[in-house]
Amino acid sequence: MLSSWRAQLLITRIALYIASALIVVWSVAPFLWQVSTSFQEDRLLSSPTPSFLPWPGTLDHFYNIFVEKQFHLYIINSAIVAGLTTLFCLAIGGGAAFALARLRVYYHFGILALILSVSMFPQIAIVAPLYLAASSLGLMNTYTILVIIYLSLGLPLVIWVLFGYFQTIPREIDEAAIIDGAGPLRLLVSVILPMSLPGFVTTGLLAFIMAWNEFMFALAFTSGVERQTIPVGIANFTNLYYVPWGDLAAASVVVTLPLVLLVLAFQRWIIQGLTQGAVKE
Amino acid sequence: MAPVSLRSVTKAYGAFEVIHGIDLEIEDGAFVVLVGPSGCGKSTLLRMIAGLETISGGEVVIDGDVMNDVPPKHRDIAMVFQNYALYPHMTVAQNMGFSLRLAKMPQAEAAEKIRASASILGLTDLLDRYPRQLSGGQRQRVAMGRAIVRNPKVFLFDEPLSNLDAALRMQMRVEIAELHQKLGTTMIYVTHDQVEAMTLATKIAVVNKGTLEQVATPVRLYERPQNLFVARFIGSPQMNILPARLAGAAEARLADGSAIALRQPVTLGEGSPLSVGIRPEALLLSADGPLGGRVTLTEHLGGLTLIHIVLSDGTPVVLQAVGAPTVAMGDVVRLSIDPAGLHLFDPDGRRIAAPGER
Numbered sequence: 001m002l003s004s005w006r007a008q009l010l011i012t013r014i015a016l017y018i019a020s021a022l023i024v025v026w027s028v029a030p031f032l033w034q035v036s037t038s039f040q041e042d043r044l045l046s047s048p049t050p051s052f053l054p055w056p057g058t059l060d061h062f063y064n065i066f067v068e069k070q071f072h073l074y075i076i077n078s079a080i081v082a083g084l085t086t087l088f089c090l091a092i093g094g095g096a097a098f099a100l101a102r103l104r105v106y107y108h109f110g111i112l113a114l115i116l117s118v119s120m121f122p123q124i125a126i127v128a129p130l131y132l133a134a135s136s137l138g139l140m141n142t143y144t145i146l147v148i149i150y151l152s153l154g155l156p157l158v159i160w161v162l163f164g165y166f167q168t169i170p171r172e173i174d175e176a177a178i179i180d181g182a183g184p185l186r187l188l189v190s191v192i193l194p195m196s197l198p199g200f201v202t203t204g205l206l207a208f209i210m211a212w213n214e215f216m217f218a219l220a221f222t223s224g225v226e227r228q229t230i231p232v233g234i235a236n237f238t239n240l241y242y243v244p245w246g247d248l249a250a251a252s253v254v255v256t257l258p259l260v261l262l263v264l265a266f267q268r269w270i271i272q273g274l275t276q277g278a279v280k281e
Numbered sequence: 282m283a284p285v286s287l288r289s290v291t292k293a294y295g296a297f298e299v300i301h302g303i304d305l306e307i308e309d310g311a312f313v314v315l316v317g318p319s320g321c322g323k324s325t326l327l328r329m330i331a332g333l334e335t336i337s338g339g340e341v342v343i344d345g346d347v348m349n350d351v352p353p354k355h356r357d358i359a360m361v362f363q364n365y366a367l368y369p370h371m372t373v374a375q376n377m378g379f380s381l382r383l384a385k386m387p388q389a390e391a392a393e394k395i396r397a398s399a400s401i402l403g404l405t406d407l408l409d410r411y412p413r414q415l416s417g418g419q420r421q422r423v424a425m426g427r428a429i430v431r432n433p434k435v436f437l438f439d440e441p442l443s444n445l446d447a448a449l450r451m452q453m454r455v456e457i458a459e460l461h462q463k464l465g466t467t468m469i470y471v472t473h474d475q476v477e478a479m480t481l482a483t484k485i486a487v488v489n490k491g492t493l494e495q496v497a498t499p500v501r502l503y504e505r506p507q508n509l510f511v512a513r514f515i516g517s518p519q520m521n522i523l524p525a526r527l528a529g530a531a532e533a534r535l536a537d538g539s540a541i542a543l544r545q546p547v548t549l550g551e552g553s554p555l556s557v558g559i560r561p562e563a564l565l566l567s568a569d570g571p572l573g574g575r576v577t578l579t580e581h582l583g584g585l586t587l588i589h590i591v592l593s594d595g596t597p598v599v600l601q602a603v604g605a606p607t608v609a610m611g612d613v614v615r616l617s618i619d620p621a622g623l624h625l626f627d628p629d630g631r632r633i634a635a636p637g638e639r
Binding site: 170172173175176177178179180181182186190191194195 | 331332333353354358359360362363364366367368369370379380383384427
């Protein structure tokens with residue numbers, strides 16, 4: 001008897017490990033293959049039997065994208081657009097969520113529902129009208145138009161997540177601050193914001209990733225390396241006659257790295273942010 | 282330091298009135314406890330004094346100034362909350378100094394005030410800690426420190442001890458009493474715990490369903506409850522209330538016919554119903570007492586013993602005896618009544634005054 005439940009326990013545990021390993025492989029394998037591809041010579045990439053290991057390795061693709069294709073310019077554009085988007089998303093979204101969660105705003109659930117419904121429009125449906133609006137305002141091929149669009153895409157998520165986050169902060173904290181002499185702005189900046197740092201970090205990262213990876217609007221509203229963002233830049237690598245797989249892979253690896261680093265750096269806050277409010281503390 | 286007056290204060294949410302015109306005078310330096318069952322409106326009243334709730338009618342006056350439309354930060358009050366409401370991302374010193382920082386007090390002066398308040402509360406060694414690194418009692422002390430550092434005219438406490446365990450609650454109760462003696466500031470304290478009310482207050486206001494039942498010193502409240510609600514609410518264990526009828530001028534008769542002699546003639550009319558209230562310590566075991574009953578349970582508390590008895594008319598009563606009398610479950614006993622702990626209430630629940638009583 002004793003050994004049978006021990007065996008069962010062992011089997012359960014092994015099954016758990018196998019399942020976890022499968023999930024990891026499933027999600028990481030494409031990325032790893034991309035990394036491997038970025039280091040392989042073109043000769044190997046086009047050979048009939050693909051090779052998983054980059055051997056002999058080469059840095060040609062990285063040289064290509066940075067020296068010949070000026071990939072760093074796209075990175076700068078993306079960094080500016082995604083950075084500004086994140087900043088404005090947090091500032092505006094934080095303020096809006098605070099007002100909805102904490103101040104006397106009538107119909108605040110109606111407003112929240114409205115905000116959510118705005119994000120339900122299929123993006124392809126709003127490209128054309130936005131294009132006309134942007135061109136008549138003279139905003140074509142500017143950082144401004146991209147930031148404005150990404151802001152409107154990112155804000156619903158930011159407002160909803162931060163709203164939920166603020167709701168979990170006890171009201172007495174607000175009241176203590178009010179009695180201590182804090183106005184709404186001071187309350188937000190000195191008390192609510194530091195207490196919701198995980199929420200801000202999580203939503204900020206999501207907004208950043210969204211703006212960093214967005215392709216369709218960037219393609220429609222920018223032309224030329226001086227304003228185009230990374231996804232558009234990568235798409236530019238391909239021409240009518242030739243798909244440079246190695247360069248594409250190298251570029252993908254380069255642009256994924258900052259995201260991975262950001263997530264790792266803020267890991268502690270993200271996990272807190274995503275699970276916060278799930279259980280009573 | 283300041284007196285506080287409430288003048289026919291009401292609070293309504295839409296058409297639903299929760300506070301029905303309360304008048305209360307709180308003298309400078311008093312320690313007034315608002316006590317009542319949960320949902321009676323005592324916290325709402327306190328929050329109206331603080332400025333966290335709007336005032337629907339009447340006036341709240343602090344130090345001679347009507348405060349109805351004055352925002353909390355200009356009322357010169359400080360408040361201590363049940364769940365402490367400390368800022369978790371600030372150290373003890375920053376928590377205590379937040380209001381001073383907002384008032385733009387020079388740093389050196391603020392630091393001095395924080396140091397002085399910390400030493401009053403024994404927090405000097407904890408100033409650099411964060412709230413999460415403190416025990417419940419220490420957190421509550423920080424919350425009080427945050428209040429006293431501003432040297433306000435009035436302190437407001439909203440059930441500050443409810444989150445603490447029994448031993449700590451008793452210790453903090455003593456500390457709050459000492460703090461009041463040291464500072465001499467007017468304090469208004471809300472609790473549902475009548476023991477806290479009795480031990481801390483210079484004056485207790487019993488609140489029930491949005492009205493004041495009685496305002497008096499703790500001893501007076503205990504000795505002369507103005508109505509059945511106060512009689513039941515104040516005192517632990519509760520006062521025993523026996524339904525009876527008037528028989529003759531100065532005798533009350535229980536349902537089973539046993540007679541209780543009254544100290545004075547009552548002008549209610551023969552046969553009129555009335556309630557006889559007897560404090561547990563005024564019930565005495567005595568072989569020739571007028572009441573008879575059967576012991577159902579004894580609880581030994583050490584110095585005191587609570588004896589639960591069902592009277593022969595079926596009313597359960599509690600008797601509090603000094604020491605450990607030798608009675609066992611199932612014993613049939615006789616009880617007499619100490620007239621000092623005997624209270625009479627008319628059919629509407631109002632006190633019938635004893636002779637010579639004002």
